Amino acid sequence: MDRTNRPFDGRLAERVRADEPRLDVAAVLRLPGMLSLPPERQRSYDQLNRVQVLGVDSEFFTFAEAPAAVALDPQTIAVNEKTARALEIKPGDDVVLRVMRPNRMPLDAPLASRNGQPAAVSVVTVAAVLTAGQLGRFSLSANQLEPYNVFADRSWLQGLAGEEGVANLLIAGGDVERGDAQRAMDRAWDLEDVGLRLRSHPSGVIQLESDSIFIDDEAVSAAREIAGSSPTLTYLVNSISHDGRMTPYSFVQAGPAPPGMESGEAVINQWVADELGAAPGDTLDVAYLKLLPNNTFVEQTRRFTVHSIASMEELAIERDLAPQFPGLSDVESCADWSIGMPMDESRLKDPANEAYWRKYGQTPKLVLCFDDARQMWANQFGSVTAVRFSGSGLDVAGVAERLRQNISGEKIGLDFVPVRELGRTAVSQSMDFGGLFLGMSLFLIIAALMLLGLLYVFGLQQRAPEIATLASLGFSPSRIRGIFLLESAPTTVAGAVLGAIGGTGYARLLLAGLARFWPAAVAGTPVSFHASAGTMAAGGGIAVGCAMVVVVAVLWRASRYSPRQLFATDFASVSTAPRRCNWLLVPPTAALVPAVGLSLGAWLTQPGSYALDFFAVGALMLLALLGYGWWLLSRLGSRQSFTRPRVWKLAVVNLTRRRGRTLSVAGLTACGCFLVFAVSSMQENVGLHASDRSSGTGGFAVFAETTIPVTGSPADAGATIRADAAPLRVRDGDDAGCLNLNRAQLPTVMSWVASF
Amino acid sequence: MTRPMTSSKPVVELQGISKEYKSGPKTILVLEHVDLAIKVGERLAVAGPSGSGKSTLLNLIGTLDAPTSGRVMFKGRDVAKLSPKDIARVRNRDIGFVFQQHHLLPQYTVLENVLIPTLIAEAAPRVVKRAEELLDRVGLADRVDHRPNEISGGERQRVAVVRALINRPSLLLADEPTGSLNQQAADELARLLIELNKEFEMAGRPHARGDCGGAAWAGRVRNGPDQPAVRRAARGEGSR
Known part of the structure; x- marks a missing residue:
């Protein structure tokens, strides 16, 4: 709570x-x-x-x-x-x-x-x-x-x-x-726990007051359910004027209207009547500071008609029952008043007002109808400074108990919040980076599989005569594939197990290094390693599956050759016979067109996130360029003997000799480079466009947080640093920014001003 | 002396076989419209100069390669119409191939190399006994546990011969079996092939798969015709 x-x-x-x-x-x-x-x-x-x-x-x-x-x-x-x-x-x-x-x-x-x-x-x-x-x-x-x-x-x-x-x-x-x-x-x-207290007056009136000056709406509603209750609002106005005469900084009381008094009318005390020369029927101008929603005060004036004049003795009860305002009620001189409203020091020293204060204290100079006062002075902190209970049979204990029964503890902040449950909910709805990491790792995985295929093809070519011998001895292609698969399976499984163990160790090492040497990379977030047997088994199983698919693909390709070709060992070399290979341009072009289309589309539509387009275009471009590479190597490979031998031509011949291997190496390198580029290009320099309103900063290059609230004009703060400054009021809560991976349950709330 | 078991039915028959290879822009015709039939009990020698197509012919006979045109009929069945599994079965049970380079599997022992064809055809231990007997017959009884790199070239070729015969094939093919041997080893191997061929015939055991009635091997002939020439040897005669 x-x-x-x-x-x-x-x-x-x-x-x-x-x-x-x-x-x-x-x-x-x-x-x-x-x-x-x-x-x-x-x-x-x-x-x-x-x-x-x-x-x-x-x-x-x-x-x-x-x-x-x-x-x-x-x-x-x-x-x-x-x-x-x-x-x-x-x-x-x-x-x-x-x-x-x-x-x-x-x-x-x-x-x-x-x-x-x-x-x-x-x-x-x-x-x-x-x-x-x-x-x-x-x-x-x-x-x-x-x-x-x-x-x-x-x-x-x-x-x-x-x-x-x-x-x-x-x-x-x-x-x-x-x-x-x-x-x-x-x-x-009890009431004191929520900052409420009851005060009993010898007249029999019981008054409910709050430590917060203004009483919670929930408490007011609960109090109003008790018969004989009436809300009151006490305020300090800047001045009361009549016919050129004025008295500054005066307490005004609003409550149940005296019989016959209507809205727009006011009761003045005798002192005011004498000071301003006012009489019933005269008009008074009451100037006061109104608190606006943007937390600034603006002086407003309202005119009232004097309904009647009350003697100071009649208003003595009001003096007794006046709420105690720290900074006002507990000082001896008006000049020492210091409250959350701007005050004119010269007016505070008004001698007549000072004399009034010394003699009459918080006796209200003006009494208004409650509704009039609420219209003028109700603010986000409340509209009632006290609730009075009057009637026979009422006592403090009874009123207190009735209030306790009527007030909902939850609505007044006396409720237990299940923070553990909220935390678990936040975690269960947290951002899942698995998809992102899988996407970024995809190129790495593809590269690893290509490397596996390359190594396996290389090994298989060395054992081509063995395959040919088995075929000659009557082993069917499927049986030969089965033998090699049986041979590959244990090494693949062993590799997956070692990889899982090694990967676990590497991940732990990486996290330990991040925490120790580079915590800023994760914004200080504590990151701990967690793995379950299920995920590791699934990962190992998928790795074995992918590897076996590569092995099967290579074996199937090798089994297409006749024993005679296999005995020749260099069976994977391509023929140098010239042949039409322009049709080879079709598949890569089919990949290039959508790649270009996606790029143009992203550039034109400016989506919120480019990640999907980035990886899609990257994959398509890789396929396209590999396809064009295949065509080029086919063209280069279709040749007759050198008429002018050159050293570089030897290299070209070797490149075209095994196109698959050449392009596998190229593709492998491309995947690695793409991944490095992808990671390094995704960095955002927040400071570069911080002043743009379209940036994530809203156009504010700098923000400052204070531990203790700052009062005063934001313009003053801005003038100090020679920049425009906008104040925000913050209610602390869960961080709803991107650095918090959990889903914010009770997010931080910031209130802004119109000029923001 | 037991009468040789011969039959007029061919074990393998080549009908209008042609084989060509592409080399760069050129097409090389190695064999052109070759007709050949090998009957049970026959021994054939394929002779010709280097590049005349001897190995190609043997590869086609042994189903290790496919012709460009024509048909290879094995025991009355068109090889081209057989499934890969059926072709493998033919190679395993009906054909024994002795290569010039022996092509023993280096990771296995002599005995294991001999037994490899039997992994598909027949179960041990009967086969193991037969293998040991054959190895003993060719003088390699004390080499059964050695690996190919631990025996001489001639011994390896003898192992290859035993491996080719272990399943009692209908047809034995030897592609320049002595090509990589010295004179003495070559002579020994040639005698061995003839003796083994006779022994199988003399054993007279009717076997659905095992009568090794046919043999053909190719040898190099200097200054011979461009196309390989097939010499049919009468039973009991050897040829190189």
Whole structure:
């Protein structure tokens, strides 16, 4: 259960375990962070960003295959092997750890506090390096890339982050079905675990509030099912103006409308009435910042008609019940206000407003109808800052229980996600490179078979008199073929077995070399060797089958000769009799035409992938050129004796003497060269066309990721690097890029702005 | 003395046989309209200068090659109409061929080389006994376990003769069997061939396949006619 930015009480794990003893549960505080070397040890590339910092207790390591006997004391951490390798650190080394403090609200949300630092820093000592079996590779994503992991004592990390006793991740396991685990969670959680709290007022009103300022829609819906409930929305407007007079930065409360008040009307307090000289019936202009979907604020103004004036005493309850906004409610002076909205410093220092604040605090200056406020100030974070319950028979415990019953834990983020199952699903739907490798290997396989055929023909020619003798002694062609097949079979099978063993060893060596010397070639993805008896047997069987086909083909060809020809040994030499051989041009032309056609078609249609066309054209061109070669050798071979002997003519005669062998060697070489060319030509220089919008980068040559969210104008970032910059908001998930071979189940989501 | 077993029925008959080879743009006519019949009990010598077509004629008789035109009839059957399997059967059971270069298989022993034709025709151990007797007859009893490269040229040719006779063929063909031997070895081999031919006849064992009643061998003749000449030898006479 992952509530990254919505921490809950870490004791929720104990409550769940108490409800379902078969369940192993551990609470984790998971924070994004950075790890760097101390200044005295710094060198280039001495900082790791986007480190997963995990505050854990001893329960966490019970999930490991080989639990580490490591005690994480305060100021000590454990890292995984990838992190240790990246920074070249080992147990005993000091490093600097920065973690992002959990923020229940995004920094740029309206009314979110900007006070305090978003990150906490501490120098820590590496206590251990954890292997994969010790949960060093812990990750909730179905990615192949190992994350940078840091493990710290949960209590210590909570203190560092300023969030005592909280966690934001529960991991569970054991011999329990997911449904049972979820039911245990449904019974164990309480309102505080989802950042909700109930406050009781002496007037009898009970108010539901959220740590996130805005209440989840799910919680609002659940609260609205309780009789006597009413939503409220509290906002800070830029100004309230009337007849040339203005009061800046004012709290406005919206809730159930007073009797007789309609939409477009407002109740002002006495102070405002005196300050602006307003009376019922007068119009007020309320200027406020509206948060747009692209995460920018725009000032808008709306006009209201004064419905009535409320005394400060009448609004005292509103002051009591006003939600607490960190950065607003907990400061003594307006000048110290710091929230997720742009504010005019000169207006913050307005003396009258300052005096109001000191005397009346968060007493709303304006009361509006809830619907009017929702129209103006509802945003992606919510539209309700509190829900009030009033009525006889209501108490806090009762309301809390009703809310628990009405709220769906799954909809509010209190649900167990089957990460192992998702991981298995991602793997089962992963990209299968078997077809691609088979296609690329096809030329190699063909070349190997051609070599086998060449060697076998050569051996057979040497044994031609033996074949002729057997034929003369009465062995039928089929019997002779059978003898040679019987002779070839054991060597072929032995070769396949040795090949399988040798291939296994070679593959292991290759993977070990990749991992050790060239991990960048696989983007750091850990690649391990895996083979099954079935696939090896199938591969060996296919190899034997292909080899025997070649042997049979060669034997069949040899058996067509008469014993007399075989006794002559050089039976495979071709006759030099001139003959018409132009018909030999037909087959290669029949291969060349579609090759040219496919090439033209690919050039004209610009398909997304050229792989199929590439290999098809390559194969057809090979056949065509070999065919033309056969014709050429036939022409050259049809000759009479030299009238002018030359050394090079000797070479030509030898070439034409055995056309099959000559072209087999040529074809063999062609297959090898084609494969090398195919691999080397498929490399894509991403940087070359990175600025093209049609490239895979979308026209962005550079992208930057931050560990801690960056607020401010993207134009500022762009100005710094003298380029256009577009901000993206990222929700982390499975990598859906081409470097992740698994099928992303919960992909990373990026939100963009219109100018993107 | 037992009467020779002769018959007027030919074992093999060549009817209008021609054979030509293409060499470059030329066509060389080696044999032209040859008619020949070899009867049971006959011994024939094919003589002619080098290139006159002696080996070609023997190859055609022994079904090791096919004529360009004409027919080769073996025991009344047109060889051209026989399947490869039937032709192999004829070569195995009815024809024994002694080559000039012996063509023993180097990887097998003397005894094994002799027994190779029997792998198809007959089962051991009867055959093994016969092979050993024949090898003993030609004076190679103590060489049975030697490989061809461990015996002399004359001995190899004797092995080849035994191999040709092991299945008691109807027809024995020898293509310059002494061509690669020295004079003494050649004389010995020639005597051996005649003696063995007589012995098979003298044994008088009617055998569906085994009466070695016919023999033909080719030898080189200096200053002879262009086409090979066939000399029929009377029974009991030898010819070279």
